[in-house]
Amino acid sequence: MELNERQEQILEIVKESGPITGEQIAEKLSLTRATLRPDLAILTMSGFLDARPRVGYYYTGKTGGQLFNERMKKLTVKEFQSIPVVVNESASVYDAICTMFLEDVGTLFVVNKQAHLVGILSRKDLLRASMGKQDLESVPISIIMTRMPNVTTCKPSDSMLEVANKLINKQIDGLPVVREVEDNGTVNHEVIGRLTKTNVTKAFVYIANDDIHT
Amino acid sequence: MELNERQEQILEIVKESGPITGEQIAEKLSLTRATLRPDLAILTMSGFLDARPRVGYYYTGKTGGQLFNERMKKLTVKEFQSIPVVVNESASVYDAICTMFLEDVGTLFVVNKQAHLVGILSRKDLLRASMGKQDLESVPISIIMTRMPNVTTCKPSDSMLEVANKLINKQIDGLPVVREVEDNGTVNHEVIGRLTKTNVTKAFVYIANDDIHT
Numbered sequence: 562m563e564l565n566e567r568q569e570q571i572l573e574i575v576k577e578s579g580p581i582t583g584e585q586i587a588e589k590l591s592l593t594r595a596t597l598r599p600d601l602a603i604l605t606m607s608g609f610l611d612a613r614p615r616v617g618y619y620y621t622g623k624t625g626g627q628l629f630n631e632r633m634k635k636l637t638v639k640e641f642q643s644i645p646v647v648v649n650e651s652a653s654v655y656d657a658i659c660t661m662f663l664e665d666v667g668t669l670f671v672v673n674k675q676a677h678l679v680g681i682l683s684r685k686d687l688l689r690a691s692m693g694k695q696d697l698e699s700v701p702i703s704i705i706m707t708r709m710p711n712v713t714t715c716k717p718s719d720s721m722l723e724v725a726n727k728l729i730n731k732q733i734d735g736l737p738v739v740r741e742v743e744d745n746g747t748v749n750h751e752v753i754g755r756l757t758k759t760n761v762t763k764a765f766v767y768i769a770n771d772d773i774h775t
Numbered sequence: 776m777e778l779n780e781r782q783e784q785i786l787e788i789v790k791e792s793g794p795i796t797g798e799q800i801a802e803k804l805s806l807t808r809a810t811l812r813p814d815l816a817i818l819t820m821s822g823f824l825d826a827r828p829r830v831g832y833y834y835t836g837k838t839g840g841q842l843f844n845e846r847m848k849k850l851t852v853k854e855f856q857s858i859p860v861v862v863n864e865s866a867s868v869y870d871a872i873c874t875m876f877l878e879d880v881g882t883l884f885v886v887n888k889q890a891h892l893v894g895i896l897s898r899k900d901l902l903r904a905s906m907g908k909q910d911l912e913s914v915p916i917s918i919i920m921t922r923m924p925n926v927t928t929c930k931p932s933d934s935m936l937e938v939a940n941k942l943i944n945k946q947i948d949g950l951p952v953v954r955e956v957e958d959n960g961t962v963n964h965e966v967i968g969r970l971t972k973t974n975v976t977k978a979f980v981y982i983a984n985d986d987i988h989t
Contacts, residue, residue, distance in 0.1 A: 629843040633983050658906055667898075667948075684881075684898040691905035692872055722983045725976050734881075758972035762939050765979045769847050769936045 568600050572620070575610055579619040586618065608632065633768050638724055639717035641764050642738050642754035647672045650679050654690045654705065655697040657682055668735035670752045671706050677742070677749040678714070680706035683734055714739045715756055725761045734758055782814050786834070789824055793833040800832065822846065847982050852938055853931035855978050856952050856968035861886045864893050868904045868919065869911040871896055882949035884966045885920050891956070891963040892928070894920035897948055928953045929970055939975045948972055 564572070567590070574586055583601060587594045601618065604610040608628040610618045623631070646664040648657050650671050657669055661684065671680035682702060690705045691697060713736050715724050727736065738754030778786070781804070788800055797815055801808045815832065818824040822842040824832045837845070860878040862871050864885050871883055875898065885894035896916060904919045905911060927950050929938050941950065952968030 624838075624840075626838075626840060626843045629840045630983070630985065655906070658902060662899075662903065665946075684902055685876075688872060688898055688902050688905065689876065691902065692869070692911075697906075722980065725980050725983075728976055729973065729980065732879075758976050759943070761979050762942055762972050762975045765975050765982075766936065766939050766943065768979075768982075769844070769939075771844065 564604075565600075567597075568604055571597070571600055571604060572609055575618050576620045579610075580613070580617040581619075582617040629771070632771065634720060634722050636721040636764055636768065637717065638715055638719045638721065638738055638754070638756050641721060641760040641767075642717065642756050643760060645670055645737060645752045645755040647676075647752055648682070648702065649673075650701075650703050650706075652702050653698050654687060654700045654702055657702050658687050658691070658697070661687065666755070668755065668757060670737045670755070671702060672752065675744075675749070676751060678709060678712065678737060678739060678752050679703075680708045681712045681737065682706045709750070712737065714750060716740075717754065721761060721764045724756055725764075728758055728761065778818075779814075781811075782818055785811070785814055785818060786823055789832050790834045793824075794827070794831040795833075796831040843985070846985065848934060848936050850935040850978055850982065851931065852929055852933045852935065852952055852968070852970050855935060855974040855981075856931065856970050857974060859884055859951060859966045859969040861890075861966055862896070862916065863887075864915075864917050864920075866916050867912050868901060868914045868916055871916050872901050872905070872911070875901065880969070882969065882971060884951045884969070885916060886966065889958075889963070890965060892923060892926065892951060892953060892966050893917075894922045895926045895951065896920050923964070926951065928964060930954075931968065935975060935978045938970055939978075942972055942975065 570590060571586055574589055575581055583594050583597060587597050605612055608621060608623055608631055611621050612618050646660065646666045647670045648660050650673050661669060667684050669682040670678060671682060673679050680703070686705050690700060713727055713731055713733060715736055715738055717738055735755055735757030737752045738756055739750040740753050742749050742751050784804060785800055788803055789795055797808050797811060801811050819826055822835060822837055822845055825835050826832050860874065860880045861884045862874050864887050875883060881898050883896040884892060885896060887893050894917070900919050904914060927941055927945055927947060929950055929952055931952055949969055949971030951966045952970055953964040954967050956963050956965050
């Protein structure tokens, strides 16, 4: 997406006369405030303009390179997360492997009866378990999973950059997106999403195809 | 990295007087051509300037946003690829699982005696095999691997964007970086690297931390 002609005009007006209200911009262009709303939203979201209540719009003075970089750093987990797949802590290793195949995921989140996160299982954990000579149906996953509080988690509002760094530094494939829930003074975690290297790869493709230029 | 003062000066000179030779820029700044060489290299590599033999440097007129985007699209496999881990096609599933753990990778490339690529094995393939009731030491990997020509490959000169798209669209974790070798008229593939979602995640972090602005 390139800026359209009207957006370019708005940008010029704000550069010259900012801070300026939406009302005043509309007047200069002989348009209604409502007509301008989508353009102003785009210019603000993409970082060209900033707005302050009771002051109006002003030009951020940021270059295209800076804006692109900022947009990239502002991508958040909630824009890219996937649906989580959970198993109960009482499941067997065999059950977990089946769930992994049925759901076609590389990471399972383990929850207790209260649906709180208690652990995590990767393909690697399950593969290691399957190398032993035990009967996989009789081994509970609670023996082989990585247990809380050793599970790395993230929040929907975290930046993708932050999470990408965690995935690399801790050498993990994915992590649960959680919401903290307080229960009689103890903090528990509810699993509300899944964030993996696949999601980061999608963010990479998304940002490479981002064509807002200035 | 921000542009330094001398680089900004060069940019101004070329904007005004380009196309202009390195010699002429040096003269205007009362510096030697050799002193300017690193600055000119940076300005050219980052896309602000372009150079043509016997013409000189000229300003590309590209905005910071465009340049950032272009730099991102120009990232290549060879800048981010990892060392490949291969197993011989005669290995057993058990051997392959051991190699995967010893080398700590998620994808193994299968080669024949001539060291040519014949197949690929993911953690998922090995996990599926281990669910059966067979003795893993007696099952050869050639039975469970994905076979050439059904293996998606890439070249060192491919762009990371292209490969990221392949990883997502084909739902695979990693692919071999190959070099084609001709042998009596048949084209074979030598494995020279490994490109996974981890490498794309690293590229994402790399580009988010890229601070060349204009």
